[in-house]
Amino acid sequence: MSDSRQFVPELLAILERLDDGRTALLAPSPGLWRDPPAVGSLIRPGDTLGWIEILGVLHRVRAPEAALGIVSEAPEEIELARRQVDYGARLLSLDPNALGGALEASREAERGPTNADGTLTFTSPSSGRFYQRAAPDKPAFVEAGQIIERGQTIGLLEVMKTFTRVNYDNPKLPAKAKILKIVAADQADLGRGDVILTLEASDR
Incomplete structure (x- = not known):
């Protein structure tokens, strides 16, 4: 792993x-488009929509404000x-x-497991x-037992040799939380929605 990261x-x-009540999300730049969410996925403001490669540089594409719905149509599958x-x-x-119930189900998932001890998850x-x-x-950016606050960096995600910060910025989780466990191992390959941290709310 290189010490110099872009x-x-x-x-x-x-x-x-x-006109039919749906919303279209359009490319903000020409380039090579990859890794879109699957049909049936829930998209909310700020969610990752995929990546556009522009002159060899990978750009993460996020959903804008007011983007909320289920992916009902995606470009035709291609071999490339x-x-x-x-x-x-x-x-x-x-x-x-x-x-339907997808939004509330997603909110419940973000709040963490519904077990009685109040454990939360950051994914x-x-x-x-x-x-x-x-x-x-x-x-390490964070350690078990540490109190983290909204906006704090908890790690990095690498895609195609470029890195994006993972911040504690889920609005459905408390502004301050104590890290109970770092579930994701260092250099682990994660999918969208995989648990990174388990947490509990903190008033400190």
């Missing part, structure tokens, strides 16, 4: 309202892992009317290789 830039998808998109090309269509916002520290000779 952090991935981020872009917001363009939101377009459709990446496909060329132009600025304004439709990446996904969201159907807010298809939410990975996207797939990638998880790193607990900025470099091999650096201390």
Whole structure:
């Protein structure tokens, strides 16, 4: 693992309202598009929509404000892992009317297990290789027993040799929490929604 890390830039998808009540999310830049969420996935503001490679640099694409719904339509499956998109090309269509119980179920999942001890979970916002520290000779971002606060970095996710910070920024979790356990091992390959930390609320 190299000590010199390049952090991935981020872009917001363009939101377009459709006549049938759905929402289209459009490419914010031309480039090579990859790793979209699957049809049936719940998308909320700030969620990762995939990645656009621009002149060899990977950009993380996030859902803009007011983007809320179930992915009802995605581009046709192609054999290539990446496909060329132009600025304004439709990446996904969201159907807010298809939410049903998915939104509340997602909120419940974010609040953590419903067991009586109040344990909470913080999960990975996207797939990638998880790193607990900025470099091999650096201390871990967080440790078990530590109190963390909103916005604090808890690790890094690597995709295609670029790195994005994983921050404690889930609005459904308390502003301050005590880390009970770091579930994700250093350099573990995570999927979106995999548990990184177990927590309990803290008033300290």
